[in-house]
Amino acid sequence: MLNKEYSLRRxxxxxxxxxxxxxxxxxxxQMLLMFPQADLxxxxxxxxxxxxxxxxxxVPRTTFVQQLPGAHKRYRHYLPLMPLAIEQLDMSGYDLILSSSHAVAKGVLTGPDQLHISYIHTPIRYAWDLQHQYLRESGLEKGLKGWVAKWLLHKIRIWDARTANGVDQFVANSAFIARRIWKIYRRQAVVIYPPVDVEAFAFLPDKEDFYLTASRLVPYKRxxxxxxxxxRMPNKKLKVIGDGPEREKIVQMASGFPNIEILGYQSAQVLAQLMxxxxxxxxxxxxDFGITPVEAQACGTPVIAFGKGGALETVIPLAAEEAxxxxxxxxxxxxxxxxPSIMAAVExxxxxxxxxxPAACRANALRFAPERFRKDFMNLVEQAWASFHDGS
Structure with a gap:
């Protein structure tokens, strides 16, 4: 249990x-389930x-970004103001601060008597190693807008690196992200995989004759x-679930190929059924982690994945000689x-x-159930709390 002076109200x-x-x-x-009296x-x-x-x-307490013009639809455009905004949140009345961060949440201001544990989904991708890809895909490689974007991302990198000093314990959502945390902040991180609602995906051992992909239709999803x-494989059927800015391009690409079906956005029920x-x-x-491959395995469905990033930690590969x-x-x-690489992998x-x-796929997915996340995360909080207060 946590220190007897510890209070969920703080x-x-x-x-x-x-x-x-x-x-x-x-x-x-899951954090809210573990700490139901926390302020958000x-x-x-x-x-x-x-x-x-x-x-x-x-009801979350928000920053001035909430009131800025057009923020409801274009909140990301205010990213340069978010470091300032997050620093205006008053944490002074709390003993334990938990941040869930893929951008700026880890940058809240805390004092020496406050324990700050930050769960990092990723350091800010578009400010660090993926900056050049982001600028290229956004059409910001050249011109005045490009130089402004590069300068702003430079300033965000400085702020992001500095605010790592305000975190007492880093938690990464995969070993891949733990390596990115070390590369950027030079801090060790404990790996706790994110929760996947595996029970929402029924185990179906019998499969039909088609392949499936599902994601937001944005460039990096490929x-x-x-x-x-x-x-190029007209004898193999593919169904595509998802919507996004690349949908029209993908529909045009599939036009004239009866083996490919673009389904657009589908409900969670339809997604689970097809998975x-x-x-x-x-x-x-x-x-960084990749939830959908785990969801597919929860159905008893094998995964053909790009062998980099979080998929290396969630998919267990099989070579022909290991069968x-x-x-x-x-x-x-x-x-x-x-x-060519995808075609070869399908073959x-x-x-x-x-x-x-299929039963092995299901068993592998169960490693990422929400109950496991809550147990591992609460154990980490308790250990960090005891260490922070010298075990008293």
Whole structure:
């Protein structure tokens, strides 16, 4: 148990921004379940009414960004102001501060008698190693706007590195992110994988004759590469779930290919049904962790994934020569984000798929259940609290 002087009434939970219920919000949801009396803070709160249930009735305390013109739809445009905004949140009345951060939440100001534990989904991607990709995909490589963007990202890097000193304990959502934390902040991080609602995905051992991919249709997800690969494999069926700025491009790419079906946005129920029925789930993004491959495995579905980032920690690969000796395998990897590499991986999967047990996929996914997250995170908080107060 936590120190006897510790009080749940003096816990603050800080989240970057509340606009949708996605991976980072699932972590926040579990924090709120563990610390139901905590006060919640966020840069801004534009959650749709139908997605607010996971906040359990809490009304977040927000910053001045909440009131800025157009912030409801273009809150990301105010990123340069968010470091200033997060520093205006008053943490002085709390003993324990938990931040859930992929941008600025870790930058709240804390004092020497306050324990700050920061769960890092990733350091700010577009300010660090992915800056050049971000600028390229945003059309900001050149010109005056490009120079302004580069200068702003430079200033954010300075602020981000400095505020790492205000964190007492870093927690990473994968070993991949722990390495990024070390590279950027030179701080060690404990790895606690994020929670995945595996029980929302029914185990279905019998599969149908199609492949599936599902994600937001944005450039870094590389859904276009998957679609193009299947245009060159007309004897293999592909279903694509998702919506986003690349949808029109992907629809045009699939036009004239009856083996490819673009389904657009689908409900969670439809997604779970198709994940359970598909022969394999195809995943081409380099993700910090990657929830959808785990959800697919929860259905008993193998995964064909890009072999970099979090997928290396959630998918157990099987090579042809291991088929008889490694029954715990849950999929296979490709190691280049290219059409030929994806095609080769699909062909490789076809040669080994009979050796992959759907029950092994399900068992692997159960490692990431919410109950496991709560247990591991609470243990870390208790140990950090005891260490911070010299075990008294």
């Amino acid at each position: 816990v603050a939970i800080v989240h970057d921004w509340l606009t949708t219920y996605a991976g980072a919000e699932r972590v926040l949801e 803070f966020s840069v801004c709160d534009f959650l749709p009414d139908e997605e607010q249930k996971f906040l359990q009735g809490k 859904v276009g590469l998957i679609v193009e690969a299947f245009t 359970g029925a598909t022969r394999a789930f195809v995943f081409a993004a380099e993700e 008889e000796s490694f029954p715990a395998a849950t999929g296979c990897f490709f190691y280049e984000q290219s059409v 490789h999967f076809e040669s080994i798929r009979e050796s992959i047990d």
